[in-house]
Structure formats: C-alpha cells, structure tokens
Amino acid sequence: MVAAVVGDTDGVAPGFNLAIDWWRLAFFSQCEYVIDTSDSDNNFLYTWTELTIWPLDWLGAGVVVQRTRVADLGFEAEPGVLLGLAWKNLSVTAYVFDLDESDQTVVMGVGLSF
Secondary structure: OHHHEEEOOOOOEEEEEEHHHOEEEEEEEEEEEEEEEEHHHHHHEEEOOOEEEEEOOOOEEEEEEEEEOOOOEEEEEEEEEEEEEEOOOOOEEEEEEOOOOOOOOOEEEEEOOO
C-alpha cells in the first residue's frame, strides 16, 4: 500500500499489512515508512502489531504494540492489551495502552467483513 501524507509533514508512506491465522491464534502487523519529501530527518517507521488468541469463536484476547513518533517527543513504543468480540461479520476490539500509568489510553476498533 502507498499513502499520501499532507499537513505538518508532506510526503509518501509506503507500507504493508501482514495477517497470519493458525488454529485459534491470529497475528496482524501493519507497517508504514513515512518519507518526508522536504526533510529526510523527519522520516520515521510506524508499526501496529497484535497477537490474539481466540479461545471461543466470539471472544479473543491478546497483546498489541504500537510504535510511532510523537511530535517533538521522539520515538515511542507503546505495549498494550486487547479484548475482541465477534459476531457473524461484525467485530469490536478494545485496546488499552499505558497500563502502568494512572491515565490509560483506550482505542476502539469496529470491523465489518463482507
């Protein structure tokens, strides 16, 4: 995949998605390399990776890690946990980061397959 980047950073972001399912395990990783066309010092790698076990067809739990660059703070890797629910073609996943902090970050994902 390739994306255009516009805003404070202008450039391109080539990347890929990788998904491997085996038995009740699911591995997913998305990586993008952001190339700033005006200043190569601003180039960085973004990744989102998760490993999930689905003990039941409708319930999954696992670990997730996100690596990104926060503006003016440098690079940051954030580990977290996830809980997924699935029903027919619909899935809902909650991700919780910063477990060791008093103020956690929660991300919700909703998917519909067809």
